[in-house]
Amino acid sequence: CDVSSLGREEERELLAAIEQAVAFVTTMVFQDGSSQLSSEQVSTSSVKGVVVLVKNQADHPCPPSHSSAGCTWNAAQEKDKLIYLKTERSSLWEQEQAHKKHSRQVLFQMLQCKVPIICFNAKDFLRTLLQVYGDEMSWKQVADSILLDPRIAAWLINPSDTVPSFESLMQKYFEKPFPKGTENTETGTLRNASVSIFDIFFIYLCQYQNLGMNLKKLYNVTVDLARDLKAQGLWNLFCTLELPLIKILAVMETHKIYVNKQELKKTSEILGLRLKELEQEAHRVAGERFLLTSSYQLREVLFDKLKLHTLCEKLQRTEIQQLVSTSEVVLNKLQDLHPLPKIILEYRQVHKMKSTYVDGLRTCMRKGFISSTWNQTGTVTGRLSAKHPNIQGISKHPVRITKRQYIKGKEEDVVTISPRTLFVSKQGYTFLAADFSHIELRILADLSSEPELLKLFQEPEITDIFSTLASQWKGIPSEQVKHADREQAKRVVYSVVYGAGKERLADCLGITPLQASQFIESFMQKYKKVHEFTKKTIEQCRNKGYVVSIMGRKRPLANINAQDYKLRTQAERQAVNFVVQGSAADLCKMAMVKIFASVVISPTLTARLV
Structure with a gap:
């Protein structure tokens, strides 16, 4: 049922039903008509609402008051209730405030119930709740919630499959092909449609039935995965490390890390100037112009023109074409034979610093801050990975850049650039970096x-x-x-x-x-x-x-x-x-x-x- 269409008495009955629930199975629904269960879900699409399958503790008939208000029951298990919680903004301010308050109340009670909330990609679900209801819901208040993510369970069982989809889980555990397009039929006709919340009951009966069925399947799959985790001795790891990390990473993604924009721009300009100087120097010592980032053109200069490979022992070759490599190892071997390899090595170091750690940060910034996206299932070894930006990959080692002076008699200016100093802590706070040694x-x-x-x-x-x-x-x-x-x-x-x-x-x-x-x-x-x-x-x-x-x-x-x-x-x-x-x-x-x-x-x- 759509909680926005419930009366006061029905709201109380819904909250009472939530108190008695043994589990919640949930997914976010997006503006483009997809959900978290959709293999084609567009990451940029904004969240429209949350659909929750409430697993009841006891089998009891649907209350009469709900039957007319739009309760949609799972076809296979008619005691489970499907509810919809709208999170998108409405043009009707008073109606929106009342609905948002009740949605928050329902979601907060779910988080406080100490019963499992099952969600495919639970981290994104919790992060969204904290972003939408951040003013009313503290991150510490969700720390005790019990989130189960079957995606993480499946990855623990088969770590080589780092991004298991809902579709692949269905194929494996239900042993029959997942019907193509099923995942997007759940809200398909809602695309590009403007629907009054008072008509939403009819939409649920037609469009959300498939979504309810898929949530029921997700619940069954989670039960199967839990059994497999216990059988393989992975249950303790799942409960003590991986599940708590869902909440930790969700909270981390809501935190804004501010960047010194002026210093970032200045650093980019210094590095850009140095790249131009190195490019000019490389052209001068090579005796011709060429593209420094092109391995083909660099190989032509180093080996066809300068023939540096004849002055050195056997050099590493490329795996497929068996051409002499222009890798860092080869350039290090050649740097005492000619000035060019040393210039190329510095050019690559400065170029990486500029493109990855400086300009790369600028592309990830939103209103002066960054917030990385963390992937819990991105590696076979269990290590966490991050993107937009990869904050783990930002070098802690400073780079010394020599600024050429064009005024006669003036010494060259050496600038030390450390990418991590570009981050600015919030007022009253400071950054503390801790790392394991070796x-x-x-x-x-x-x-x-x-x-x-x-x-x-x-x-x-x-x-x-x-x-x-x-x-x-x-x-x-x-x-x-x-x-x-x-x-x-x-x-x-x-x-x-x-x-x-x-x-x-x-x-x-x-x-x-x-x-x-x-x-x-x-x-x-x-x-x-x-x-x-x-x-x-x-x-x-x-x-x-x-x-x-x-x-x-x-x-x-x-x-x-x-x-x-x-x-x-x-x-x-x-x-x-x-x-x-x-x-x-x-x-x-x-x-x-x-x-x-x-x-x-x-x-x-x-x-x-x-």
């Missing part, structure tokens, strides 16, 4: 029980982990460790952690795959417990078909016993990588959940995760 290496040390690695983190006087690691590995005094030794140690460790393999390590260090293989073997010989850990992990994966993180997160690897060598070795690297990176994701999420909970229960803390 978390993957610490996890590798703990899981392998390698005494030499454990010692690195037990001696407080050690300030540079990788220099000490290089000293241990190569058996040379710390003071004799060169930058190249440190870099090799760092790359070898992360090739083990990230499952990079000898080819990738060779590319990173600018060495042959054979040398890279010897480095890895030498490292494993020195740190035997790490070698035993990787072998044990791979063996367990071969026997079980999956690997497990410290919190029980699983990743099935179908190719672990493949006959094809390339596929099998890739799966072996993925197995080790998942145990370490998946465990790191578990710890980071655990920290977020604990911090959020501490702030929620505190009567004085006003901090927020952003």
